[in-house]
Amino acid sequence: MIEEAISRGFDVTAFGRRENNTKAQDYVQKDLFDLTADDLKGFDAVVDAFGAWTEDTLEQHSTSLKHLCDILYGTDTRLLVVGGAGSLYVNPEHTACVSDGPDFPDMFKPLASAMAKALGELRERNDVKWTYISPAGDFQADGERSGKYILGGEELTLNSRNESIISYADYAIAMINEIEKGDHIQQRISVVRA
Numbered sequence: 001m002i003e004e005a006i007s008r009g010f011d012v013t014a015f016g017r018r019e020n021n022t023k024a025q026d027y028v029q030k031d032l033f034d035l036t037a038d039d040l041k042g043f044d045a046v047v048d049a050f051g052a053w054t055e056d057t058l059e060q061h062s063t064s065l066k067h068l069c070d071i072l073y074g075t076d077t078r079l080l081v082v083g084g085a086g087s088l089y090v091n092p093e094h095t096a097c098v099s100d101g102p103d104f105p106d107m108f109k110p111l112a113s114a115m116a117k118a119l120g121e122l123r124e125r126n127d128v129k130w131t132y133i134s135p136a137g138d139f140q141a142d143g144e145r146s147g148k149y150i151l152g153g154e155e156l157t158l159n160s161r162n163e164s165i166i167s168y169a170d171y172a173i174a175m176i177n178e179i180e181k182g183d184h185i186q187q188r189i190s191v192v193r194a
Contacts, residue, residue, distance in 0.1 A: 001047065004172040005179075013043070032064050037071040045078040045179045058114035065118045073127040078185070080178060082171075083134040085164070086112025087119055088156040088190055098137060098156055119188065131184045133175060136166040136192040143167025148194035149174050157192050166193045 002022050005012050014024035017031050030039065032050060040046055048068055052060045065081065072079055086099035086108065098104060099112035119132055137156065149170050150157055158164055166174075174191040178184060 001049070001168075001172040001175055004169070004176050008176055008180075010176070010179075015039075033067055035067070035071060037075075040071060040077060041075075043077050045080055046072065047080045047082065047175065047179075049082045052114075053111065055110060058110055061114045061118040062121055065122055069122070069125050069128045069130070072129075073125070076129065078179070078182060079128055079130040080175060081122065081130065081132045082175070083119060083132045083188065084112055084115040085134050085137045085139065085156070085190070087116035088134050088137075089154050090156050092155070094154060123186075123188075126186065129182075129185050131178055131182075131186075132188040133171075133178065134188060134190040135171050136190070137164035138166070139171070140165065140167045143169065143193075145169035145173075146193060147173060149191045150194050152190040152192060154188055154190075157190060159192050159194055164192055166191055 002012050002014060002024050006023060012024040013026040013028060014022045015028045015030055015035065019029065020027035046068065048065065050061065050064045052058055068079060086097060086104065088098050090096050090098055090101065097116065099109055122130055122132060144167055149166060150159060156164055170193055171191060
């Protein structure tokens with residue numbers, strides 16, 4: 001995502017706990033939970049790519065997002081969240097999610113549940129300019145950069161080949177497009193390869 005933003009002329013500052021391994025123009029070594037309002041002051045957008053995978057850290061999907069919202073509330077800085085696909089709806093009534101399906105792997109259900117809980121809490125924030133972007137079901141780290149994607153909403157969207165797939169590279173294009181346009185404030189959107 002950082003490389004996509006830089007290639008489009010963005011001035012990128014990355015924050016992380018470890019030493020810098022990014023191509024960002026600026027880097028701040030700091031834990032997300034230690035960030036303050038002053039740290040994020042003056043940015044047009046903040047991308048939350050927080051990840052926690054173990055049972056004892058899953059609650060941090062909620063607490064980290066709450067912390068970012070609390071330090072961004074009332075500002076014009078937009079918060080864009082790298083979300084999950086498990087909470088996408090699979091029916092028009094929005095009563096069933098991808099993670100409710102019989103084919104959804106049991107090992108990912110706790111993560112999907114934690115991310116869905118964080119999204120639900122985010123929906124209650126009307127004091128932050130947030131956008132939550134869910135990837136397709138098959139989110140491929142090394143997938144090709146096609147430059148083409150379909151923008152969906154709250155429901156799982158399939159492409160013309162009946163696939164729910166997107167590469168990290170195409171997801172990054174969608175994310176940077178959303179930063180540029182800002183068309184989906186306080187909404188969850190989703191993306192799938194065209």
